Amino acid sequence: MGDASSVKLLIADEGVLANYGVVPSGSGDFDILRFTSESLGIDVGNVQSAEIDPSRQPSGNVRTSISASGGISMEHSLVNPAAIANGGPTNGFDGLIEGAMMSGWSTILTPPLADVTIGAPTGGRFTVTDTLTANSFAGIVVGQWFKMSGWTTNLTPVYARVVTIDTINNVLTCDGICESGIAVQAESSTGDIQIDGSHIGISNTKKSYSIERQYTDLAVNEFTIFRGMRVNRWSMSLSPQAIFTMDFDFLGKNVNTQATTSFTTGTAEPKWAFPRLNAVDHFKQKSLGTSATVFGVPSTDRILEVSWTLDNKLRTEPELGVQGSNDIGISTPTLEGQIRIYMVDGALIRAAEDGTLAKMAYRLDDGTRSQIYTFPSILFGRPDAPASGNDQGVIVTLPFFAEPDATDNISFTVDRF
Numbered sequence: 001m002g003d004a005s006s007v008k009l010l011i012a013d014e015g016v017l018a019n020y021g022v023v024p025s026g027s028g029d030f031d032i033l034r035f036t037s038e039s040l041g042i043d044v045g046n047v048q049s050a051e052i053d054p055s056r057q058p059s060g061n062v063r064t065s066i067s068a069s070g071g072i073s074m075e076h077s078l079v080n081p082a083a084i085a086n087g088g089p090t091n092g093f094d095g096l097i098e099g100a101m102m103s104g105w106s107t108i109l110t111p112p113l114a115d116v117t118i119g120a121p122t123g124g125r126f127t128v129t130d131t132l133t134a135n136s137f138a139g140i141v142v143g144q145w146f147k148m149s150g151w152t153t154n155l156t157p158v159y160a161r162v163v164t165i166d167t168i169n170n171v172l173t174c175d176g177i178c179e180s181g182i183a184v185q186a187e188s189s190t191g192d193i194q195i196d197g198s199h200i201g202i203s204n205t206k207k208s209y210s211i212e213r214q215y216t217d218l219a220v221n222e223f224t225i226f227r228g229m230r231v232n233r234w235s236m237s238l239s240p241q242a243i244f245t246m247d248f249d250f251l252g253k254n255v256n257t258q259a260t261t262s263f264t265t266g267t268a269e270p271k272w273a274f275p276r277l278n279a280v281d282h283f284k285q286k287s288l289g290t291s292a293t294v295f296g297v298p299s300t301d302r303i304l305e306v307s308w309t310l311d312n313k314l315r316t317e318p319e320l321g322v323q324g325s326n327d328i329g330i331s332t333p334t335l336e337g338q339i340r341i342y343m344v345d346g347a348l349i350r351a352a353e354d355g356t357l358a359k360m361a362y363r364l365d366d367g368t369r370s371q372i373y374t375f376p377s378i379l380f381g382r383p384d385a386p387a388s389g390n391d392q393g394v395i396v397t398l399p400f401f402a403e404p405d406a407t408d409n410i411s412f413t414v415d416r417f
Helices: 081-086 093-101 347-354
Strands: 007-013 030-032 041-048 061-075 116-118 125-130 145-149 158-166 171-178 194-196 198-201 209-215 222-238 245-252 254-258 266-268 283-289 303-311 315-317 327-329 334-342 358-365 370-380 395-402 413-416
Touching: 007 093, 041 254, 061 222, 061 254, 093 198, 093 222, 093 245, 093 413, 125 158, 145 370, 145 413, 283 347, 303 395, 347 370, 347 395
Parallel strands: 030 266
Antiparallel strands: 007 030, 007 209, 041 061, 061 245, 116 125, 125 171, 145 158, 145 194, 158 171, 198 413, 209 222, 222 245, 222 254, 222 303, 283 358, 303 334, 315 327, 334 395, 358 370, 370 395, 370 413
16 A cells, blocks of 8 residues: 655656647656645546437446646745756746746846945935946846845845836835845945845746656556646745745646656755745745835734735646647736734724735745745735634734736736845
């Protein structure tokens, strides 16, 4: 009998669109995926024949469709962006984020800047100017966070989010905050400033994966290969006194179970190489409010829980003569979630009642690597702040809906460092 604790999941990026549903082959073609549970399976559609039989016996069922679907749950950990080139093709969870966003991570920012000035902040907003090197901010886009290290007055690294870019004068207007959580201060560099960051936003590039489930403790091992798997939904849950978790749900082309593996060689991520993120050690910078410069102001909100789901609303596209889905169609995604905070004041409740748009961002940091999740425009649903009984705090529950920001048409981004 097979045990679930002996099951392996292997995943490979299928590459270009023309290879949809084709298992990659060759050296280094897969990653061994870390997971806590999975529900991948085959979806078979059967239709009962409508043919009349005087004996009153059913006329039989006919198989009419085949596709693949299911989810993978995992404990969140961060990948070192600088080492990704040495990893497998999906780069662990970061590759699945590409699939969920239907986009790719931008090129990592690495060059040091020798003559950089942070202008005097106003309400959390400041300028970053490089007067020495032309086009030193090339590759940075509006809405992106980047990290600057090496300052003297700002003792800890500065995380800055780009609001506008002046390419002629090499000036960025930013909102931002120091890693320590204090406000950014005006400063001119006295040496090299290291700049770091890689960015991803929602786009429309189709990305698919082959996923193999290996039953490794049978007398004769079995291998189930799921082809053409695209990320339909991506969920994240940040709860107190818990490990942070993510779920990726897939919709795919077809499934086959066979006696041999579909892969050759690949990359196994070391089990303890990257810490599991948890509520005590790894939830750092947070911004939440209705101010235009909220990303540059240290937040005083006492956040209890954040959860959300990006739903790509994928659909199968069957075709005559094709086993399984010929393709997976894309639609306009939605991103909905929930924030729970301790009741300190009524500012966010009033925002929900008035229909005022808010902003939210939070940084996860394992001490070496970090990611910032940004929602530049969220609309709250019904606020709930009941007195549920004696001897307990009042918890405000705020469902939210991510919308494109009116200025830059961005609804959700992730940045990694």
